[in-house]
Structures are given as C-alpha cells and as structure tokens.
Amino acid sequence: MKRFSQLLVTLILKTSRNDKISVLSEYFKYTPDPDRGYALGALTGTLSNPGIKPSLLRTLAAERIDQELFNLSYDYVGDLAETVSLIWPDTAAYKEKLPSITEFISKIDRTPKAKLSALISNFLDNANSNERWAMIKFATGGLRVGLSARLAKTALAAYSGCLLEDIEKVWHGLTPPYIGLFEWLDGKTSIPKIQHTRTFHPMMLANPLNIEQDFNRLDPNDFQAEWKWDGIRVQAVFDESGKQLYSRTGDDISRAFPDIVGELNGKAVLDGELLVGDNFKALPFNQLQQRLNRKSPTKTHLKDYPAFIRVYDMLFYNDDDVRDLPLKIRRQKLEDWMKRVKNSRLDISEILDFDSWSRLAELRTEKADTLGHEGVMIKDLQSKYSPGRPKGPWFKWKRDPKFLDGVMMYAQRGHGRRSSFYSDYTFGIWRGNELVPVGKAYSGFTDEELVMLDKWVRGNTLNRFGPVREVRKELVVELAFDSAHASSRHKSGIALRFPRINRIRWDKPAQEADTTETITSIM
Amino acid sequence: MQWINHELYIAPIDAYIDPIKPVDKAIITHGHADHARPGHQKVLASRQTIDIMKIRYGEKSATSFQSMEFGKPLRINDVTITLYPAGHILGSAQISIEYRGQRVVVTGDYKTIPDSSAQAFEIIKCDLFVTEATFGLPIFQHPSPHNEINNLLKSISEQPKRTHLIGVYSLGKAQRVISLLREAGYDHPIFIHGALEKLCDYYSSERINLGLLRKALVQDKETMKGAVVMAPPSALRDRWSRRLMDPIICQASGWMTIKQRAKRSGVELPLIISDHADWNELTSTIDSTEADTIWVTHGREDALVHWCKLNGKNAEPLRLQGRDEELEI
Numbered sequence: 063m064k065r066f067s068q069l070l071v072t073l074i075l076k077t078s079r080n081d082k083i084s085v086l087s088e089y090f091k092y093t094p095d096p097d098r099g100y101a102l103g104a105l106t107g108t109l110s111n112p113g114i115k116p117s118l119l120r121t122l123a124a125e126r127i128d129q130e131l132f133n134l135s136y137d138y139v140g141d142l143a144e145t146v147s148l149i150w151p152d153t154a155a156y157k158e159k160l161p162s163i164t165e166f167i168s169k170i171d172r173t174p175k176a177k178l179s180a181l182i183s184n185f186l187d188n189a190n191s192n193e194r195w196a197m198i199k200f201a202t203g204g205l206r207v208g209l210s211a212r213l214a215k216t217a218l219a220a221y222s223g224c225l226l227e228d229i230e231k232v233w234h235g236l237t238p239p240y241i242g243l244f245e246w247l248d249g250k251t252s253i254p255k256i257q258h259t260r261t262f263h264p265m266m267l268a269n270p271l272n273i274e275q276d277f278n279r280l281d282p283n284d285f286q287a288e289w290k291w292d293g294i295r296v297q298a299v300f301d302e303s304g305k306q307l308y309s310r311t312g313d314d315i316s317r318a319f320p321d322i323v324g325e326l327n328g329k330a331v332l333d334g335e336l337l338v339g340d341n342f343k344a345l346p347f348n349q350l351q352q353r354l355n356r357k358s359p360t361k362t363h364l365k366d367y368p369a370f371i372r373v374y375d376m377l378f379y380n381d382d383d384v385r386d387l388p389l390k391i392r393r394q395k396l397e398d399w400m401k402r403v404k405n406s407r408l409d410i411s412e413i414l415d416f417d418s419w420s421r422l423a424e425l426r427t428e429k430a431d432t433l434g435h436e437g438v439m440i441k442d443l444q445s446k447y448s449p450g451r452p453k454g455p456w457f458k459w460k461r462d463p464k465f466l467d468g469v470m471m472y473a474q475r476g477h478g479r480r481s482s483f484y485s486d487y488t489f490g491i492w493r494g495n496e497l498v499p500v501g502k503a504y505s506g507f508t509d510e511e512l513v514m515l516d517k518w519v520r521g522n523t524l525n526r527f528g529p530v531r532e533v534r535k536e537l538v539v540e541l542a543f544d545s546a547h548a549s550s551r552h553k554s555g556i557a558l559r560f561p562r563i564n565r566i567r568w569d570k571p572a573q574e575a576d577t578t579e580t581i582t583s584i585m
Numbered sequence: 586m587q588w589i590n591h592e593l594y595i596a597p598i599d600a601y602i603d604p605i606k607p608v609d610k611a612i613i614t615h616g617h618a619d620h621a622r623p624g625h626q627k628v629l630a631s632r633q634t635i636d637i638m639k640i641r642y643g644e645k646s647a648t649s650f651q652s653m654e655f656g657k658p659l660r661i662n663d664v665t666i667t668l669y670p671a672g673h674i675l676g677s678a679q680i681s682i683e684y685r686g687q688r689v690v691v692t693g694d695y696k697t698i699p700d701s702s703a704q705a706f707e708i709i710k711c712d713l714f715v716t717e718a719t720f721g722l723p724i725f726q727h728p729s730p731h732n733e734i735n736n737l738l739k740s741i742s743e744q745p746k747r748t749h750l751i752g753v754y755s756l757g758k759a760q761r762v763i764s765l766l767r768e769a770g771y772d773h774p775i776f777i778h779g780a781l782e783k784l785c786d787y788y789s790s791e792r793i794n795l796g797l798l799r800k801a802l803v804q805d806k807e808t809m810k811g812a813v814v815m816a817p818p819s820a821l822r823d824r825w826s827r828r829l830m831d832p833i834i835c836q837a838s839g840w841m842t843i844k845q846r847a848k849r850s851g852v853e854l855p856l857i858i859s860d861h862a863d864w865n866e867l868t869s870t871i872d873s874t875e876a877d878t879i880w881v882t883h884g885r886e887d888a889l890v891h892w893c894k895l896n897g898k899n900a901e902p903l904r905l906q907g908r909d910e911e912l913e914i
C-alpha cells in the first residue's frame with residue numbers, strides 16, 4: 063500500500079502524459095505479482111470493489127471527531143476519501159507495517175462484517191495521510207486519479223515493449239491480478255489465448271464532424287452513411303456455450319434484456335444500437351430508459367417496450383476475426399450472416415443513398431423528427447474496426463440542437479477535479495407560476511464560468527439537503543438539447559435529451575424563462 | 586469588553602489594529618498586504634514591520650512611524666500596549682492591550698512551530714483572545730516542514746536535470762523556504778524572480794542566512810537546469826515560467842494539504858509549508874491563553890467558533906473585510 067499510495071499521489075498530480083507513463087512503468091517493474099495486477103485492476107476499473115461503503119468511513123470519522131466539525135470539513139474539501147484521510151488523527155505511531163495490496167484485499171475479504179470497522183481503523187491508524195487517502199480510495203472503489211484505462215495499457219506497452227494493439231486485443235478476456243498478462247509482458251510466455259466469442263471487445267468510436275474542414279477534403283464516394291439512432295450502443299457476443307450483451311464500457315447488461323439474449327442464434331460478435339419498439343420501429347429514448355432503469359424487466363415492460371438491436375458492424379464471423387478487413391467487406395459478411403442465421407431480434411442498419419455531402423445534409427434534417435434519429439453516421443468504406451476513437455475513419459453528424467431558457471433550481475457537487483465545486487445543476491421552466499424541473503446539466507461551461515457559477519450557488523443557497531443545495535430561483539441559463547419527449551417521470555412531463563449549458567444569462571430575469579407550453583410545442 | 590469593537594477599534598486611544606482603510610492611528614501586526622496598508626497618518630509597529638512597509642509602499646506610506654521593541658510596554662493615557670512575537674514572518678507581532686485590568690491579545694497571523702526566519706511565538710495569557718483561523722478546520726494538520734524539504738531534495742536528486750520552480754509569496758514564505766533549504770545543507774545558488782529580490786536582501790541584512798542568491802533571468806534558462814528557482818505563485822502560470830525549460834512546478838503553502846486544490850493549480854510537487862497555525866496549533870494556543878472569550882477572524886471562522894463553544898468558551902466570528910484567502914500566505 064505504501065508504494066501504491068505514492069503511485070496514486072504522483073498520478074493525480076502529474077499533468078504530463080509521459081510522466082504518468084514513466085511512473086506507471088516503474089511501478090510495474092518493481093512491484094511483485096499479484097500486487098501489481100490488483101493495482102492495474104484498480105486503476106483501470108476492472109477490479110471489483112472490495113466492498114467498503116462510504117458510510118462506514120463516515121461512521122469511523124464520527125467516532126473520532128465532532129459531527130459539525132466533520133461536516134464543515136467535508137463541505138470545504140468536497141471529497142470523502144480526502145476529508146477522512148486528512149481529518150483522521152495523525153498518531154504518527156505507525157507501529158504496524160502497512161499491508162500489501164494483496165493482504166489488504168484478502169483481509170477485508172476474510173473479515174466478518176461486524177469486525178470490518180475495527181480492521182479499517184487499524185489500517186488507517188498505521189498510515190500517513192497520503193496512505194490513508196489511497197487505502198480509502200482503493201477500498202471504496204472509483205479511484206478517479208485522472209488516468210484512462212487506455213493510458214494504463216500504453217504504460218504496459220512502454221514497460222514491456224509489446225504492442226498496444228495486442229494488449230487491447232486480449233485485455234477484455236483477462237481479469238485481475240493479470241498473472242498471465244504479466245508473464246507474457248515479461249517475455250516468459252506467449253500472448254494469452256482468448257475465447258473471442260466469450261469476451262467483450264473494445265468498441266470503435268466516431269468523432270464529431272467538422273463541417274468546413276472534413277467535407278472539403280473528403281470524397282462522398284469513399285463513405286457509407288447510416289442513421290444515428292438514439293438508443294444505447296451494445297455489443298452482442300454469443301456462441302453455443304453462452305450469450306452476452308455488453309454496454310459501450312464493457313458492462314454485462316444481458317440480464318436486463320432477456321428478450322434479445324434468448325433469441326440470439328449462431329456464433330458471432332456484433333456491434334449495434336439497442337432500441338425498443340414493435341416491428342423494429344424505434345421508440346424515443348425515454349421509453350428505452352424504462353428498461354435501462356431495471357436490472358431485469360417486468361412482464362409489462364417486455365410487452366410494452368420489446369427490445370431489439372439494429373446491427374451495424376461485425377467483429378467476429380464465427381471464430382474469424384474480421385476486424386482488420388475493410389468496412390465494405392465486413393458489411394457484406396454481416397449481410398450474408400444475417401441472411402443465413404435466423405435472429406428475430408436483430409435488424410440490419412439501413413445504408414443511406416446519397417451522392418454528395420449536400421444531399422446527405424438534406425437527409426439528415428428531413429426525417430429527423432418522423433424517424434426519431436439523432437443525425438447520421440459517416441464511415442470510411444476502407445476503415446478497419448480499430449478500438450478507441452481513431453481520428454479520420456468514422457464521423458458522427460448530429461442534428462442541430464434546440465434551445466430553451468431555464469432557471470437554476472438545485473446544484474450539486476461534481477466529482478474528481480470538480481469535487482470542490484457545485485457543478486451539476488437542475489433547471490426548471492415555468493408552468494403557470496410554478497417552476498418545474500426539466501433536466502440536469504453539468505457541461506458546456508468554461509473553468510472560469512464554473513468558478514462564477516459555484517460562487518453564485520454558495521451566495522444564493524436557500525436550503526441544503528446533503529450534497530444538494532436549493533438556490534434562489536433567479537439565475538437563467540440557455541440550455542441546448544437534442545430533443546424533447548413526453549415523460550411521466552418528470553414533474554414537468556418533459557424529458558430533454560442531452561441538455562447542456564449553452565450560455566449563462568446573467569442579465570435575464572427569471573420571469574422571462576421558457577414555459578412548458580413553448581417546449582411542448584416543439585416536441 | 587466595551588473598549589474594543591469588532592473592527593478592532595480601541596476607543597480609549599482612538600486607534601485601529603490592521604485597518605483596511607486609511608485611518609488616523611493604526612497599529613500594524615505585520616507587513617502582509619491584508620494587514621499593512623499605505624495611507625495612514627500614524628503607524629505603530631515593530632521596527633522590522635515598519636522597514637517592510639517602507640520597502641513595499643515607500644518611505645512616505647504613512648505620515649509618521651513609531652517603532653516598538655518586543656516585550657517593552659508603551660503607555661498611552663490609561664492604555665498599555667505591548668508587542669509580542671507572532672512567529673509568522675520577520676517582525677510579525679501579537680498586539681497586547683491592557684486597560685482597566687483587562688488584557689486583549691490580537692494575534693494578527695501566527696504560527697507556533699520554530700522558524701529561523703521569524704521571532705518565536707510567545708503565549709500571552711489574556712481575557713480576550715483575537716485569533717486568526719486561516720487553517721481553522723481539523724483537516725489541516727501540517728506535517729513537519731523538514732519532511733517537506735526532504736521531499737523536495739529527494740525530487741531534486743531523482744531528477745537532477747530539471748528545474749524545480751517553487752511558487753512562494755514574496756514576503757516571508759520565500760525567505761523561510763530558502764532558509765529551510767540552507768539548514769538542510771543545500772548549498773547551491775538559489776535563483777529568485779525579480780519580485781522577491783528586495784525582501785530577500787532585507788532578510789539577509791537582518792542576518793537571516795539565505796546563502797547565495799541569483800536573479801532568475803530567462804536568458805539563463807540553461808544554467809537553471811537542475812537548480813531551484815523561486816517565483817511568486819502568479820508567475821508560475823504566466824509566460825515567464827513557460828520560458829523555462831520543462832520545470833517541475835512546486836508550491837509551498839498550507840493549502841497544498843488538499844490534493845484536488847494542488848491539482849487544480851497545476852502543482853506537481855506540493856510542499857505543505859505554512860506560516861499559519863494549523864488546527865492543532867490553533868486549538869492548543871487558544872487553551873493556553875486561558876482566555877474565556879475568543880474572537881475568530883481571517884478564514885474558516887465557523888469551525889473554530891464551534892470548537893470554542895464545545896470547550897466552554899465564549900466565541901464569536903469577526904467577519905473582517907479584505908482578509909482574502911487568495912492574498913494569504
């Protein structure tokens with residue numbers, strides 16, 4: 063834990079990519095197995111949370127310090143791990159050696175629930191504040207030290223001399239403490255064997271289109287275009303021994319969609335959009351939301367919101383890795399496979415007919431409201447399926463945003479770098495004389511604006527509910543959003559898709575914000 | 586106590602302590618800009634505080650200056666004024682005022698741990714204690730400054746080719762960090778930004794050992810590779826520092842306790858070196874003064890007021906204007 067805490071502190075403070083890579087390589091080099099593999103799992107979010115709840119730490123802190131002093135401190139720092147680690151009485155006794163990561167995990171694992179708080183306090187008593195911070199972060203999960211999984215893998219490549227691409231290809235088939243992976247990286251064995259139709263494969267993502275730059279240099283004949291559907295991106299991985307659905311981040315969501323999983327036939331890895339609706343007619347996103355909110359669906363949900371996948375790409379055709387073939391060929395293989403293998407919940411994504419960018423521009427707006435898509439995807443016919451977000455081959459071209467003026471109602475603290483700021487806001491619009499919430503926004507402003515918003519929130523607080531502050535209903539913000547839908551879950555009856563702050567209207571009186579009628583008229 | 590109010594105005598002698606606006610009579614605790622302002626008629630302060638005010642604001646920054654020695658009482662009418670060291674920066678004083686059998690002590694800014702660049706703090710028993718609370722939250726438990734200097738020296742030895750650029754306030758912090766480095770045996774020349782020059786010269790003339798200092802000039806960036814360079818925090822993020830070669834950004838301040846805060850200011854190597862008392866120093870000093878009334882100013886008053894009440898003392902926050910933490914050291 064000593065070395066791991068030094069690593070975390072360095073990672074959070076270093077800004078240069080190269081510095082981060084070099085401290086990580088050093089760590090992998092000098093840390094024994096299985097410690098380094100657990101650390102890697104914690105850093106990349108693949109290690110399951112050791113199961114210490116934040117409430118346990120609050121209770122421990124409350125036994126040592128007056129509640130009001132704790133609350134004032136927490137309010138000031140904004141981050142629980144940091145507050146507890148700093149406020150913990152520094153006994154400087156350090157009688158016992160700190161556990162290694164492996165001991166830390168196994169001790170927590172073996173300790174009965176009733177004795178966990180004694181175990182954790184003992185760990186914290188024998189540590190300095192940085193070590194306490196690292197242990198709490200590790201024990202509660204979610205390190206948030208500004209390190210992407212991609213950068214951790216880049217460091218593995220730098221450390222070993224193996225190719226990043228190769229690491230990516232096997233990554234999702236492996237689990238902490240990554241013994242086999244390190245054996246390969248250390249040159250002791252060959253690359254670990256992965257059962258491809260049993261594991262998640264990182265997805266290929268598109269970049270937003272830059273109209274002026276991209277259209278001038280790109281030839282429409284080199285590209286295919288499809289609707290961009292407003293569902294969730296999924297990967298279906300299935301063969302005779304198992305069937306899984308994964309979200310974009312690799313979370314297994316199979317249990318939530320038995321209607322799809324039960325109907326998967328054959329052996330393949332497919333990439334597509336999960337949607338709900340009868341006969342492949344997609345319903346708006348907030349209907350899909352009903353399904354996403356539950357771990358497993360009710361009978362009514364299955365009947366009212368049947369799910370399907372609109373497939374647009376193929377990664378494995380039976381056992382064959384087709385990711386390095388051009389999109390044009392992958393598409394042919396996908397069409398061929400879809401014809402051969404019967405799958406009642408799979409539908410193939412339509413290819414749009416266009417011969418110029420201006421024609422595509424027309425298509426993009428023409429059917430946006432009737433079909434309910436959110437723009438178009440443009441993909442290079444020669445593109446390989448490369449994990450991550452490579453610049454060049456794939457573009458997303460979203461429909462133009464809509465705008466409304468909302469009034470700030472509540473503010474909540476952000477996370478990580480923004481944890482000491484009120485950065486997540488709930489906005490409302492008028493229904494008669496009453497403000498009703500329409501959505502939350504936490505992006506679209508600059509760092510300077512964040513400081514001003516935070517100051518405004520602190521100076522205009524009416525009530526506090528834990529981390530949430532209710533503010534004076536005085537600040538108007540212009541929100542941009544993709545579309546508005548009827549929703550029974552919101553008091554306003556309206557749900558916004560992708561609301562974000564477009565600009566802050568410091569000048570505008572709250573009375574002049576938008577009303578539910580004006581928004582309903584554009585739905 | 587009727588004769589001193591929340592603006593630290595002492596009625597029987599018509600004088601203010603550390604006033605923000607120009608007044609007729611001012612008693613000044615120390616030379617930082619949130620305490621010492623130009624434009625008063627008469628200023629009473631320690632000799633070194635007066636010297637510092639003249640360096641920063643000019644010889645004529647007050648109509649007249651009267652200097653006092655530590656521990657030597659001055660009687661005006663029925664009021665006795667005595668200065669005692671506050672341990673914050675060179676010349677910093679606590680102001681003790683006695684009137685009709687009661688004693689008030691106003692600390693200005695202070696710290697109680699040893700510092701060879703400032704006179705050592707003394708505990709003065711009193712009836713009303715007016716304390717600062719810059720770090721008035723229990724999360725502030727400053728580590729030993731020697732520990733922080735060792736971290737700096739370790740980083741220098743691990744990355745001997747890179748410049749360590751340290752953000753320090755020009756009065757007090759700069760000289761303290763330099764003298765800590767000297768005490769730890771670091772004997773290379775230390776490069777200082779132009780804004781630190783006059784005050785470093787002054788400290789040296791007051792026999793504080795700062796060793797060999799050189800002016801940090803951008804054209805010498807090659808020679809500054811591997812060296813320690815000190816600059817005001819504002820210069821850390823401006824063009825000046827970007828012209829140095831790939832420096833490691835450090836900052837010496839009590840605020841560096843909070844990692845997210847260090848990260849937000851782009852600090853890679855935080856040095857928790859503070860010229861203000863931490864939570865434990867604040868609470869134990871309050872106890873030692875045996876005062877039964879505590880006025881809390883200058884920072885996070887709420888927590889310290891709450892602690893005082895928990896411990897059976899009368900306490901009130903003084904929300905003095907112009908004490909801005911961003912100006913703070």
Ligand SMILES: [Zn+2]
Pocket residue numbers: 615617673694914
């Ligand atoms: Zn000061």
Ligand SMILES: [Zn+2]
Pocket residue numbers: 617619620694883913
């Ligand atoms: Zn001050």
